[in-house]
Amino acid sequence: MTAAADLGREPGPRDGDDGAPASVPGSFVGYLARRPGLLIAATIVAILLAGAILAPVLAPFPGDAGSDTNLLATLLPPGGAHAFGTDIAGRDVWSRVLFGIRISVGVSLVVIAASLLIGVPVGLIAGTVGGKTDDILMRIVDVFLAFPSLLLALAITATLGPSLEHAAIAIAASWWPWYARQMRGEAAAIRGRAYVEAASLLGIARWRVALRHILPNSIGPIIVQASLDLAGVILTFAALSFLGLGAQDPTPEWGLMVEQGRTLTFTQPWVALFPGAAIMIAALAFTLLGEGLRERLDPKGQTRR
Amino acid sequence: MVGIGLLAFVIARLLPGDPAASWAGPRASAEELARVRVQLGLDRPLPEQAVRYLLDLVTLNWGISIHTRQPVLSDVAGRFMTSLELVTFALVIAGLVGIPLGVLAARWKGRPPDWLAGLASSVLVAIPVFWMALVLQLVVSTQLEWLPVAGRWDRTLNEAAQAATRTHMVIVDSILAGNGALLLSGVSHMILPALVIAAYPIGLFARLTRAGLLETMGEEHVRMARAIGYTERAIIWRFALRPSLGPVLSALALVFGFALGNTFLVENLFNFQGLGSYAVDSIDALDAPAIAGTTILVALAYLVANLVVDLVRPVMDPRLREPGR
Numbered sequence A: 001m002t003a004a005a006d007l008g009r010e011p012g013p014r015d016g017d018d019g020a021p022a023s024v025p026g027s028f029v030g031y032l033a034r035r036p037g038l039l040i041a042a043t044i045v046a047i048l049l050a051g052a053i054l055a056p057v058l059a060p061f062p063g064d065a066g067s068d069t070n071l072l073a074t075l076l077p078p079g080g081a082h083a084f085g086t087d088i089a090g091r092d093v094w095s096r097v098l099f100g101i102r103i104s105v106g107v108s109l110v111v112i113a114a115s116l117l118i119g120v121p122v123g124l125i126a127g128t129v130g131g132k133t134d135d136i137l138m139r140i141v142d143v144f145l146a147f148p149s150l151l152l153a154l155a156i157t158a159t160l161g162p163s164l165e166h167a168a169i170a171i172a173a174s175w176w177p178w179y180a181r182q183m184r185g186e187a188a189a190i191r192g193r194a195y196v197e198a199a200s201l202l203g204i205a206r207w208r209v210a211l212r213h214i215l216p217n218s219i220g221p222i223i224v225q226a227s228l229d230l231a232g233v234i235l236t237f238a239a240l241s242f243l244g245l246g247a248q249d250p251t252p253e254w255g256l257m258v259e260q261g262r263t264l265t266f267t268q269p270w271v272a273l274f275p276g277a278a279i280m281i282a283a284l285a286f287t288l289l290g291e292g293l294r295e296r297l298d299p300k301g302q303t304r305r
Numbered sequence B: 001m002v003g004i005g006l007l008a009f010v011i012a013r014l015l016p017g018d019p020a021a022s023w024a025g026p027r028a029s030a031e032e033l034a035r036v037r038v039q040l041g042l043d044r045p046l047p048e049q050a051v052r053y054l055l056d057l058v059t060l061n062w063g064i065s066i067h068t069r070q071p072v073l074s075d076v077a078g079r080f081m082t083s084l085e086l087v088t089f090a091l092v093i094a095g096l097v098g099i100p101l102g103v104l105a106a107r108w109k110g111r112p113p114d115w116l117a118g119l120a121s122s123v124l125v126a127i128p129v130f131w132m133a134l135v136l137q138l139v140v141s142t143q144l145e146w147l148p149v150a151g152r153w154d155r156t157l158n159e160a161a162q163a164a165t166r167t168h169m170v171i172v173d174s175i176l177a178g179n180g181a182l183l184l185s186g187v188s189h190m191i192l193p194a195l196v197i198a199a200y201p202i203g204l205f206a207r208l209t210r211a212g213l214l215e216t217m218g219e220e221h222v223r224m225a226r227a228i229g230y231t232e233r234a235i236i237w238r239f240a241l242r243p244s245l246g247p248v249l250s251a252l253a254l255v256f257g258f259a260l261g262n263t264f265l266v267e268n269l270f271n272f273q274g275l276g277s278y279a280v281d282s283i284d285a286l287d288a289p290a291i292a293g294t295t296i297l298v299a300l301a302y303l304v305a306n307l308v309v310d311l312v313r314p315v316m317d318p319r320l321r322e323p324g325r
Helices: A002-007 A028-033 A036-058 A093-129 A131-145 A149-160 A164-191 A194-201 A206-242 A254-264 A270-297 B002-014 B019-024 B030-039 B046-058 B072-107 B112-126 B129-143 B155-164 B170-176 B180-216 B220-228 B232-244 B246-266 B275-284 B288-316
Strands: none
Touching (some): A036 A093, A036 A270, A036 B112, A093 A131, A093 A164, A093 A206, A149 A164, A149 B275, A164 A206, A206 A254, A206 A270, A270 B129, B002 B288, B072 B112, B072 B246, B072 B288, B155 B170, B170 B180, B220 B232, B246 B275
């Protein structure tokens, strides 16, 4: 998914027709105003973050996101005290969706950070050192990339046993090779530049050149890619939980909530519909935001590989 | 290849639980367990087991599935064909919808059709497939009653379908058997799951086509055609589109792998007996040989897809042919 999302990248600079020359510095607000899609995405992301922080205040039944059950109020349709209805254990779906932001988006952020922390150093070493080290590291990366990422995550979670932590580990394990490969490409491209060679000739240690010159000059596109990948990780995490391999009840994870409402789709559809819509809205917002970031920070549309 | 095999071995051996115990069943005696362990080669040192495992893979001895008690290879081969048909059907839909959507967006660049197509493709990329499946079942099958909810064909055709089974692809099988009713039923049962699997490829193809087309439209040969006086429509469809589809073709292998992965999420919802539902059942049953076999098969299919795409690209795009050939 990582690379697929990447392939949609524009081949060159956006033409001026949408009226936002990327060279205008500073006025990010004005930039946003000229791009309604990006503005909406940024607003949704801001609302998601606020919702995650304020969930205990905003949720009418905060206990329902934990182990509370209310067997006298099961499967109530939306309306009244329960804007999104209640699930089979009588829990308020709206409260659970709200607290779900912390799990679904929060865990995905951690997974992306972990993938970067593994992939970037590996790619940096491979791209800077070159030679045999490069060959071996990239061979390992290729083995991981030989599997579609969802399937690799699935196989790893099945191996480790179902739990939220294992699902997170599995997704990070299937995601880091993309960053390793991208970082290696960026590093190898920069290594030949004059200022890097000059630094080497001055006798500066190789690791120092890597950290001080190569890393800062190549990390930009990788951060942009990571923000785009967030949507993919949210979807993958929800998918693993949906298959019963990720978060476990009573954790208010969106994919798990869809699974719990699955058999009720034709009778009490609200149980599955609202958390699923939340997944889609979050993934959509992060995709649009990532694309906007890419256009702004990486207007050259540098190719990844 | 060896790497893929080793990774599969690690997955198979690290699965929680004792493979011998899950093979022999819960009531097995200690002696029985020991016998099964020797029989499965689990008493040997791990490196030897790994080598044996790789040799078995090459000699097509993929072990016996614990939950179906059938050889894994024959299990997954048939199921794979079923899923392959579904994924192919989905990718055809994706091409037929996604590419025109991208053309539309490029033709009206910066205008409302472009925004709408862009929004549609973003939504399709962001939608969780398992949720989309439920929504379609609810709306299209239950409310509108346009298409069947689940299954691969109508129940009344079960016997005919059994008799027709050759390739495990219901469309191919029904045509081979000359059974029109089965063909119709098979296609109508495949539309919903295929649409769900096609969602992501449609969005991706639309974006790639738009980007590629916009790039091509600035090139010499297109400007030449415009100068000669061809209509914009003729320029797009006759001259500009084909060289613009390179990125779509390059993405095809990746999309294929992704779609195959999504069968894992979708097939059980539609009671569609393909590789995806087999894999999920195997995971539920902690069926190590079956999980390893499925993993390897998918990796192989993904590899072959990548090779095929690399071979086909120069045929489709003369610019990629090596000079002097």
